[in-house]
Amino acid sequence: MLYLYDGALDVPNILKTWYEAEASSNYGAYIPFVGTVRDESQIEGLSFDIYEPILKSWFITWEQKAKEKGAIIKMAHSRGDVMLHESSYIAAVFSPKRRVALEFIDAFVEDFKASAPIWKYDLKNGKRIYASDRSTALNGSGILGVKK
Amino acid sequence: MVKVEFLGPIQKEPLELEITNLKQLADILQKDEELAQWLENSAVAVNDTLVRSLDFELKENDKISLLPPVCGG
Numbered sequence: 259m260l261y262l263y264d265g266a267l268d269v270p271n272i273l274k275t276w277y278e279a280e281a282s283s284n285y286g287a288y289i290p291f292v293g294t295v296r297d298e299s300q301i302e303g304l305s306f307d308i309y310e311p312i313l314k315s316w317f318i319t320w321e322q323k324a325k326e327k328g329a330i331i332k333m334a335h336s337r338g339d340v341m342l343h344e345s346s347y348i349a350a351v352f353s354p355k356r357r358v359a360l361e362f363i364d365a366f367v368e369d370f371k372a373s374a375p376i377w378k379y380d381l382k383n384g385k386r387i388y389a390s391d392r393s394t395a396l397n398g399s400g401i402l403g404v405k406k
Numbered sequence: 407m408v409k410v411e412f413l414g415p416i417q418k419e420p421l422e423l424e425i426t427n428l429k430q431l432a433d434i435l436q437k438d439e440e441l442a443q444w445l446e447n448s449a450v451a452v453n454d455t456l457v458r459s460l461d462f463e464l465k466e467n468d469k470i471s472l473l474p475p476v477c478g479g
Contacts, residue, residue, distance in 0.1 A: 307414050308478075312473070367479075371479060375414075388414075394476060394477065396475070398450075398456055398457070400445070401428070401459065403436070404432070
């Protein structure tokens, strides 16, 4: 399941809710990854834009990959502003055995970074500044810029 | 008529254009100086599916999206 929230994530509540939802599903492993905003580069926080139609279709392909391994994937992400030491991202895998979940969370988070249509901005002096230096062009980018 | 939208940090209002393929779109957008920095690193989706070639015919009411470099998490 994919969950989008305005502002920071309520991490304890989300982790607890997900844990309880699968408590009797007979999964042996629950591996969450939580992304928290660090105090660095004089930022006040981060801000996010999400393009939901493509995020949802991308996530469905990962749900199918999880299903093929007998696992499930859950993800939560923030829209808008998330301040220092708050969290904007949680991904979690449930699987029958640990090895599948450990490998799956790694592959999922890496592809999330490269493929999820989400844009990050630094909040500095009350301004929203696109984090271009940390951003990755999607596969197939640049076709409109090719000169004839 | 097709609609072109610019996502994330590309600060540009949507366009409505009378075009029938993505090559025509490239020709039009390359004339727009404020888009110069984005065309080389943005991906293109038609009706929310990413496309990887300009050899793509467009239909009436198609929605085209430009997706600049991403950074979730």
